[in-house]
Every structure is written in structure tokens, then in C-alpha cells.
Amino acid sequence: MGLLELLTPALLTSLAVIGGGAFFLLNSAALAVYAERRVAAFIQNRVGPNRVGPMGLLQPIADVLKLILKEDVVPAQGNKVVHAIAPMIPVITALMTVAVIPFGDGLVGANLNVGVLYLLAITSLGVYGVTLAGWASNSKYALLGGLRAAAQMLSYELPMGMAVASVVLLAGSLSVVEVVNAQRDLWFVFVNPIGFLIFFIAALAEANRTPFDLVEAEQELVGGYHTEYSSMKFGMFFLAEYMHVTIGSMLITTFFFGGYHLPFSSHWLPDIGNWKILLDITVFLGKTCFFAFSYIWIRWTIPRFKYDQLMRLGWSRLLPLSIVNFMVIAIVLWMMR
């Protein structure tokens, strides 16, 4: 069987969706950087970047060009191979999550029957990048940042996993498409609000965003794990952070806010034929943008936690709460069966 016979229309469609998704994700990271600076300026009553291009929209391109043209400094006593591999890991894992996220009815790269597991597995690999970066630099600030990152991301992965498990209970499937379709009538945020809150907080912590940015706490650790990174290696950590903002928003939308479905859409939405695809994509991206905005909003509103507060919140508040939430949902579903 030749290679050409393997390229069926279905396969070409999913390749196109994955390509579009990855392209969107990369651009959304650039847009998120711009949005972050403009929103921060708005919240702090400043102007923000407005010189490069119309309204400063080309600022991210200028930033990337500047970073690429800078000198790449590798600390003499660090581990050079690990130092080079570490910034690639978060970029690769962030890009790979986009494969199983449905952007619209039938618009999914790969409708895996274990899509939820795939998402959890890939996103949790991101911790390696940050931790290895901290260790390979052979700098005290970087090592502390890397250790904190490992402990923090491990701690918040547990409540996140439990919150997703409660979604799986409600959907009865590990396929991301099934999870979205189970919310056609009722978004899971209405059934499982505690699960949503836990997932949202854990997603903030997994992306190392304020109030959980102790990993790079500027005032005490200089730059945390990326203290010893410069040039585009630093740029890749930066890119990955904003891709994680977009992915976190996409996951919140997919698991709790009905993906591409409008609220209670099966009751009132008329049949609009092929325009449904456009509506689906618009609805999905609209919700994603809203949550990406709330990430930025939270960053410029809430101060950073102390490390003991962070750990107490994760282990003695969120984790027991998420386990009890899971048990209550399981028991209620069992009684209603």
C-alpha cells in the first residue's frame, strides 16, 4: 500500500485542523503577550506599548526579533546539553496539547478515546522543562526556582486531576469530543461548580501565573528558573508561558463551559447548516479569549502568595476538597441511576 493511499480525506482534515490549531496557538501566544502589556497598562492607568505598528500590534514581532538577535549566554559551570534541551520541552508539550481539543463540530485533530488522559499526560510533562532549566544553570536562584516549580506543579496537578476525574464521571467517557457533547444541554460548570473553581486555580498554578508565580518571583529570586537564560532560549520559556495561558483557557472552556456549544443550545438554536462550523469556532475562541483575559486580569489584581500559603492551599484545602467533590458527584450519580 502506497503512502498516497493512506492519505484519506479524514486524515487530511485532521492534519489541517492540527495545523490550524498549532498556528492559532503560536499566534495566540504573541497576542497574549501584547494583551498582557496593554491590559496591565490599562489597569495601572498607563498607555502601554503603542509605537510599533497600529496601536502597538506589531510589538510581539519586534520582541521576538530582538530576542533572536541577542547573545546566547550559557553559564560556564552549567550542564550545557540540559541547558539547551530544557527550554524546548515546555514549547513542545504546549504545542502537542492542541491535537485533541475540538474547535467545532467535527473539527478535532485526533478524536482519541483516551483524549483526557492524553491532555493530562502531555501537560504534566511541562514540569520537566522548568525543573531541568533550574538545575542545569548551576545558579542558586535558578535552582531554587526550579525546585519550587517542581513542588508547586506536582502539588497542583493532583487537585487538577481530581477535578478532571469529576468531569469524566459526568461525561462517562475519556474522549474530549464526548465530554464536549455531553454539555450540549447543560454546561458542567452548572453541575460541578466546585470542580470548575479547583480546576481554574490549579490551571493558574500549573501555568506559574500570579498569584502562584513563586517559581520566578522577581523580587526574591531575580528570574527564578530562567535567571541564567538569555536570547531566544529565554524567549521560548516566555512563549511557552503564554501558550499555557491559552491552553489553560481552552481546557477550562472544554471541560466546564461546553466547548463550542452555546448555553442550552439544543433547546433554542435553529439549524443553520454549514454556518454552524463558523459559529462553533467563534463561540469556542470567544470563550477562550474571555478566560485568557481573566488570567491577565487576575495577574494584575492579586498579590503573590507566600510559599507556605501556596502549599497549604494545595494540599490541605484544594486536594481534600477535590476528593470530597469527586465522591459526592459519584454518589449522587449512583443514587440517580
Place this chain on the structure above:
Amino acid sequence: MFELYFPIAVLAVVAVVLALVLMVLSGILGPKRPDKVKLMPYESGMDPYGQARDRYSVSFYLVAVEFIVFDLEVVFLYPWAVRFLDLDAGAFWAMMVFITVLLLGLVYTLKKGTLDWDSSTAAHNRA
């Protein structure tokens, strides 16, 4: 099977190539003027004191150990959560007992203060 996983493999290759290109590009285009001071680890302008890879707090290890226990619990939950409405009462209550045991274990470690990062109370609780 092939149709499902081939696109993911393609995406993985694209992601790795993209990361490599970004990495190589800055290596080619950027200037290279290393000197001894520039290559030192940054320590707020002072000469670095000792090696960075020193001993660190045992609490980080404890977090890792606890993580393995509860992450395995979560992994056990997923297959059960998919099918639990089709299983009989025994399977349901067995899982409830399993979760309860681990929840009690979590309460025990929290009471014991193993995950308490405020050193003054932690030392008091462990004693």
C-alpha cells in the same frame, strides 16, 4: 488506529523542529562575545559563593513522595469513573472505601505536619 495517531506524530515532529529552529536561529544570528565574568552564575553582582547544587530542604522530597501516592490514586480513578454506572454495587463501594482510606491518609500527613512549610510549627508538630 493509524488515522488517529498519525496526526499526533506529525504534530510532535513539527513541534520538535520548530523548537530546534528557534534554538539554532538565535545561535546563528546572535553575537558571541563570552568572557569569564559574563559566564559566571548571576548572584546579584557578587562573586558566586560555593556551588549551587547544595543540599536543600527535605520537604521537597516529601512532596514528591506524597505526589506519587495520590497521583496513582487519580490514575486508578479514571477507568472506574468512565464505567462506574454499569458496574455493580460491590465495585462502587470498593472504590469509595479506597478513596476514603487515602483521604484519611492525607488527613494524617497533614496533622503530622509533613507538608507544613512554616518551619516553626513544622518542627513542633514532628517532635
